[in-house]
Amino acid sequence: MNRFDAIVIGAGHNGLTCAGYLAMAGLKVLVLEQRDIVGGCVSTEELFPGYRFNTGALELVGIHGGPVVKDLELEKFGLTFIEMDPQIFAPFPDGKSLFFYKSVSKTAKEIERLSPHDAKAYVEYVDTWSEINSLIGMTMLIPPPPLRELILLAEGAEAEEVIRKLVTSAKQILEETFETEYLRAPIALLGPGAAALDPASVGTGLLAGWHSVFHQLGVKHAAGGNGMLCEAMARCVRHYGGIIRTNSIVKRVVIRDNTAVGVELSNGELIEGKIVVSSADPKQTFLQIVGPDHLDSNFVKKVEAIRSADGITLRIDAAVSELPRYTACPEGMAAESSVGPQLICPSIDYLEKAYREYRDGRPPEKPALWISTPSTTDPTLAPLGKHVLTIETRYSPYTLKNGKSWDQIREQEGEKIIDLVAEYAPNIHRSIEKIRVESPVDLEKRLMLNKSDYYHMHMTIDQLFSFRPILGYSGYKSPVKNLYLTGAGTHPGGSVTGFPGHNAAKVILEDLQPTPS
Numbered sequence: 466m467n468r469f470d471a472i473v474i475g476a477g478h479n480g481l482t483c484a485g486y487l488a489m490a491g492l493k494v495l496v497l498e499q500r501d502i503v504g505g506c507v508s509t510e511e512l513f514p515g516y517r518f519n520t521g522a523l524e525l526v527g528i529h530g531g532p533v534v535k536d537l538e539l540e541k542f543g544l545t546f547i548e549m550d551p552q553i554f555a556p557f558p559d560g561k562s563l564f565f566y567k568s569v570s571k572t573a574k575e576i577e578r579l580s581p582h583d584a585k586a587y588v589e590y591v592d593t594w595s596e597i598n599s600l601i602g603m604t605m606l607i608p609p610p611p612l613r614e615l616i617l618l619a620e621g622a623e624a625e626e627v628i629r630k631l632v633t634s635a636k637q638i639l640e641e642t643f644e645t646e647y648l649r650a651p652i653a654l655l656g657p658g659a660a661a662l663d664p665a666s667v668g669t670g671l672l673a674g675w676h677s678v679f680h681q682l683g684v685k686h687a688a689g690g691n692g693m694l695c696e697a698m699a700r701c702v703r704h705y706g707g708i709i710r711t712n713s714i715v716k717r718v719v720i721r722d723n724t725a726v727g728v729e730l731s732n733g734e735l736i737e738g739k740i741v742v743s744s745a746d747p748k749q750t751f752l753q754i755v756g757p758d759h760l761d762s763n764f765v766k767k768v769e770a771i772r773s774a775d776g777i778t779l780r781i782d783a784a785v786s787e788l789p790r791y792t793a794c795p796e797g798m799a800a801e802s803s804v805g806p807q808l809i810c811p812s813i814d815y816l817e818k819a820y821r822e823y824r825d826g827r828p829p830e831k832p833a834l835w836i837s838t839p840s841t842t843d844p845t846l847a848p849l850g851k852h853v854l855t856i857e858t859r860y861s862p863y864t865l866k867n868g869k870s871w872d873q874i875r876e877q878e879g880e881k882i883i884d885l886v887a888e889y890a891p892n893i894h895r896s897i898e899k900i901r902v903e904s905p906v907d908l909e910k911r912l913m914l915n916k917s918d919y920y921h922m923h924m925t926i927d928q929l930f931s932f933r934p935i936l937g938y939s940g941y942k943s944p945v946k947n948l949y950l951t952g953a954g955t956h957p958g959g960s961v962t963g964f965p966g967h968n969a970a971k972v973i974l975e976d977l978q979p980t981p982s
């Protein structure tokens with residue numbers, strides 16, 4: 466068997482981050498990735514000649530706010546960011562629209578056109594949540610402290626209110642804060658909507674408050690496509706002596722005496738490692754790659770009980786001859802409307818209706834939509850004068866309960882979504898030159914993501930912090946000695962931050978330090 470100091474399963478951005486830190490510390494590292502490219506949920510692919518699409522994460526909000534970019538010298542390895550400002554454009558069916566900018570005061574001024582009450586409320590909202598998010602931020606780069614200790618960081622009567630905000634629903638918070646749907650709906654889509662959760666579900670309050678981070682950190686894309694983030698990470702790993710093997714599916718972790726000693730690939734190849742780190746989702750890691758036979762039955766039950774999404778999105782990638790022209794866009798603002806994501810979600814009721822249909826296993830008649838046209842600010846993504854356009858639905862079920870399969874309805878669902886966009890941007894039909902529709906089942910296959918949950922498990926308060934992935938195992942360790950965990954299923958969770966990869970590497974390096982005699 467080949468022998469490595471550390472074998473990392475998965476070359477998503479967290480697996481690569483972890484591998485980067487370990488390689489920089491001098492460990493002999495091997496990263497194994499089932500796909501033919503690195504990046505996992507953060508990749509950019511040429512789907513049609515000359516057109517490069519972000520086939521995973523569309524917007525980057527966390528990674529540039531943490532230490533990973535600097536620590537792994539990603540700029541040296543080719544990473545540059547492009548800032549989106551305006552950050553968001555939300556057109557509404559009544560012909561009104563709203564831009565969100567990096568600047569809170571500029572956004573408030575924009576909101577004033579629609580509701581002076583909400584303009585004032587928005588400034589307070591961002592202030593309050595910036596404070597709460599700063600408290601939470603103190604736990605981002607360490608194994609999570611128990612939730613009760615986190616709450617104690619807030620003082621006095623305020624602490625009680627922080628608890629209420631964290632455990633209540635996003636809908637409750639948004640409805641008590643804002644008087645119009647112009648604010649409530651886009652923030653609900655960005656929070657619980659993005660996480661495949663019902664905005665009315667308790668424990669989603671935190672996701673509504675996460676929105677303040679847009680102002681704190683800004684919204685960015687990686688130049689050349691978001692996949693360039695992971696390309697730069699891969700260069701870092703290789704520069705420090707690490708090896709990345711693509712087209713390598715890890716079938717199982719080899720375990721002897723309850724200790725991980727290597728992995729077996731799907732082709733039967735055995736590779737020896739002093740430690741193994743899995744960035745696959747916790748259910749795949751424990752129930753398939755480790756296997757219940759190596760685990761205590763109570764632990765297995767807890768893993769089985771982890772709640773995750775049953776599909777999140779249906780994606781459409783289209784090569785287009787022109788950008789969407791929204792009828793609700795104020796005159797002279799067309800260029801700005803396609804800089805950041807364009808959100809179609811008229812109200813929280815609309816989002817909840819889509820959620821109910823999704824939960825019942827039916828593609829919503831009118832889903833909320835997240836539209837991205839990154840070639841607006843990065844012309845390298847498409848031929849001169851042309852654009853890439855991605856549309857993601859919220860929510861699309863993985864398990865259909867309407868007697869159909871995704872293979873049967875994929876294309877017609879795609880057409881339905883384009884018709885829906887046309888209600889807001891009538892030029893969409895004539896602009897499309899080439900199109901690919903990807904269902905939740907396709908996404909699962911491409912990314913080996915359990916039911917295509919790109920956060921690896923739900924991001925509700927009872928599955929975050931010390932509860933992620935399960936209570937007692939939030940410190941990146943597992944019941945199997947020398948098997949470590951990273952990825953979106955570990956603290957602080959999904960999204961593109963690199964924090965789970967960073968934190969797992971720190972824990973591993975601490976464990977590997979010789980104990981003083």
Ligand SMILES: Cc1cc2nc3c(=O)[nH]c(=O)nc-3n(C[C@H](O)[C@H](O)[C@H](O)COP(=O)(O)OP(=O)(O)OC[C@H]3O[C@@H](n4cnc5c(N)ncnc54)[C@H](O)[C@@H]3O)c2cc1C
Pocket residue numbers: 474475476477478479480497498499500503504505506507520521522523524525526527713714715716744745746749754778780911912913914919920921951952953954958959960961965
């Ligand atoms: C369509 C889409 C849109 C998104 N939009 C956004 C967004 O706009 N903003 C945002 O912040 N986040 C977004 N996300 C979520 C975010 O990208 C993910 O939460 C995050 O990137 C997860 O990173 P990870 O490294 O933890 O896991 P992953 O990216 O899932 O990486 C795990 C890797 O392991 C590999 N793997 C799995 N099993 C095996 C195995 N047995 N053997 C070998 N390899 C294996 C997978 O192929 C994958 O490369 C989106 C995700 C998707 C898919």
